Amino acid sequence: MNSFGNLLRLTTFGESHGPAMGGILDGMPSRVPFDAEAVQQALCRRRPGSGAGRSARKETDIIRILSGVSPEGLTLGTPIGFMIPNVDARPGDYSRLLRPNHADYTYEMKYGIRAVAGGGRASARETASWVAAGAMASMLTRPEGITIRAAVSGVGEWESAEPYSLLPLPAEAMEIVEKAGAAGDSVGGLVSCVVSGVPAGLGEPVFDKLHSRLAAAMMSINAAKCFEYGLGRKAARSYGSETADPFVLPPGASCPEPAGDFSGGIQGGISNGRDIRFTVAFKPTPTLMRDVESFDIEGNRGVIPARGRHDVCVALRAPAVVEAMAALVVADALLASRLPLKSRV
Numbered sequence: 001m002n003s004f005g006n007l008l009r010l011t012t013f014g015e016s017h018g019p020a021m022g023g024i025l026d027g028m029p030s031r032v033p034f035d036a037e038a039v040q041q042a043l044c045r046r047r048p049g050s051g052a053g054r055s056a057r058k059e060t061d062i063i064r065i066l067s068g069v070s071p072e073g074l075t076l077g078t079p080i081g082f083m084i085p086n087v088d089a090r091p092g093d094y095s096r097l098l099r100p101n102h103a104d105y106t107y108e109m110k111y112g113i114r115a116v117a118g119g120g121r122a123s124a125r126e127t128a129s130w131v132a133a134g135a136m137a138s139m140l141t142r143p144e145g146i147t148i149r150a151a152v153s154g155v156g157e158w159e160s161a162e163p164y165s166l167l168p169l170p171a172e173a174m175e176i177v178e179k180a181g182a183a184g185d186s187v188g189g190l191v192s193c194v195v196s197g198v199p200a201g202l203g204e205p206v207f208d209k210l211h212s213r214l215a216a217a218m219m220s221i222n223a224a225k226c227f228e229y230g231l232g233r234k235a236a237r238s239y240g241s242e243t244a245d246p247f248v249l250p251p252g253a254s255c256p257e258p259a260g261d262f263s264g265g266i267q268g269g270i271s272n273g274r275d276i277r278f279t280v281a282f283k284p285t286p287t288l289m290r291d292v293e294s295f296d297i298e299g300n301r302g303v304i305p306a307r308g309r310h311d312v313c314v315a316l317r318a319p320a321v322v323e324a325m326a327a328l329v330v331a332d333a334l335l336a337s338r339l340p341l342k343s344r345v
Contacts (some may be wrong), residue, residue, distance in 0.1 A: 001065055004130075004217070007135060007336055008027040008332040008335055009020045009025070009027050010023055010129075011023060011024045013119040013146040016125040017089035017117035017119055017120075017121055019085065019086060020083050020084060021125060021129050022081070022084060022125065023129040024067070024079045024127060025079065025133045025136055026080075029075065029140070030075055030339065031077075032139050033073060033265055036065065038135050040062070040063060042134065042320055045319070046127065047059050050114070058087075058145040060085075060087055061084055061130055062085070063084050064084075065080065066138075082132055082133075086125070087116070095115055097296050097304050098297065099287060099292075099304060100286060101283075102122070104122075105297075107120070107217055112235035113343065122222070123222070124311075124314065127222065130328075131320050132324075134321075134326075134329070135179075135324065137331035138293035138327045140334060141334065143342040147197055148193065148194075148323045148326050149196075150322040150326070151167070152189055153191065153192040154173075155169070155315065156173075156176040156177075156180070156187040156214070156291060158172055160192075162236065163343070164194050164275075169310055177312050181289075184282075186249040186288060188283050188284045189281075189282050190279055190280070190281050191280050191317075192277070192278070193277070193279070193280070193317055193322050195275065198273070198276055198330060199339070202270065202336075202337055203266065204269060206323045210329075210333060211258055213329045215227040215331070216329065217326065218322065218326075221280070223282045225282065227281075229262045229266065229276070229278035230279060231243060231262050231263075231264070232266075232279065242261045246258075247259065248280075250295075256269070257272070257273055258273070258274055262276060264277050280322055282318055285312065285315075288306070289307050289310075292304045
């Protein structure tokens with residue numbers, strides 16, 4: 001599928017080394033002030049060539065809005081079409097050999113054909129469209145007092161003792177990235193996210209739980225291998241007496257609320273009014289700056305040369321993508337809640 005969301009639905013197009021990436025965001029309410037600068041800033045956070053350990057591909061990621069926004073800067077309620085040109089594509093960097101731990105083999109098995117250059121739509125280049133759409137979704141969530149922040153909380157053997165403090169990476173973490181890059185290797189990482197200000201009551205019970213929607217969104221991100229919210233794996237090593245979220249009645253409040261955050265802000269698949277906290281684990285980039293022996297789909301042996309432009313640690317650019325996908329999920333849930341939105345002027 002190339003679409004994501006229910007009431008707020010994103011459909012994307014484009015290949016990594018084709019003319020452009022782009023998408024259509026359908027379901028955006030009318031008369032929402034459109035913040036083009038915020039969209040561009042989000043794309044600049046994600047774009048390659050912007051720091052140590054990141055791909056050296058020099059993309060400007062300048063977005064073009066094609067439809068759905070009035071000359072006065074208000075959404076029309078019609079589909080918002082957008083395009084992000086690829087200005088630094090190099091399809092000649094790639095051969096027909098199957099890259100280990102990429103989607104080359106599985107795409108060939110499914111379709112009988114694939115876009116050889118950069119993996120086509122299996123490339124992380126695809127997430128540029130997600131980040132653009134996520135910034136648009138934030139135009140619905142931000143006026144409701146909802147903030148979404150993500151940051152790298154682990155690299156290789158280093159892991160933050162306070163992952164949800166969202167602090168800048170320390171020097172020791174960047175040293176791990178630099179050492180891996182110097183060796184022609186890559187390294188995995190963690191990205192933690194905090195969604196604050198979500199009202200209680202968002203999400204659906206049984207098969208469309210809020211945490212299952214978030215998990216599906218995060219596990220759609222390239223190289224994502226694990227999603228944890230609340231206690232995550234620690235819950236399996238805990239006792240119920242240790243992890244209960246007792247209720248309290250704040251002074252002046254008319255109803256009680258959970259005191260703790262063991263459930264990660266979601267209970268029964270529905271938001272409980274606390275911060276939603278989750279972490280996504282990303283694998284090391286499978287492309288290495290070393291010669292690698294492999295085969296093409298016909299079984300001919302060859303060598304994939306140590307060339308190309310790849311992230312040493314994909315987690316470094318992932319926070320913008322994590323925030324975008326979280327924004328799409330929460331905005332969709334807001335529209336489904338039928339609450340009156342403050343974002344419409």
